[in-house]
Amino acid sequence: xxxxxxLFMSAKNGDSSAMEELLHMYYPLLYKESxxxxxxDEDLLQELCLLFxxxxxxxxxxxxxKERFRxxxxxxx
Numbered sequence: 441x442x443x444x445x446x447l448f449m450s451a452k453n454g455d456s457s458a459m460e461e462l463l464h465m466y467y468p469l470l471y472k473e474s475x476x477x478x479x480x481d482e483d484l485l486q487e488l489c490l491l492f493x494x495x496x497x498x499x500x501x502x503x504x505x506k507e508r509f510r511x512x513x514x515x516x517x
Contacts, residue, residue: 451496491516
């Protein structure tokens with residue numbers, strides 16, 4: 441299993457340090473999406489971070505043979 445999948449699975453299983461590392465990896469994207477009309481919205485960033493972590497916990501992962509995984513998205517909101 442690759443490093444990202446191990447990290448993801450740890451976060452999905454409630455490992456707070458793995459969740460923190462995933463959030464750190466995606467923080468630049470979340471920050472970028474928190475800028476609306478050129479203005480940074482700190483509340484929006486907080487909401488996006490919470491939604492991101494909620495989505496990680498709800499994501500379904502199916503094993504399909506050696507080193508092959510299928511991620512099935514679910515509604516996070």
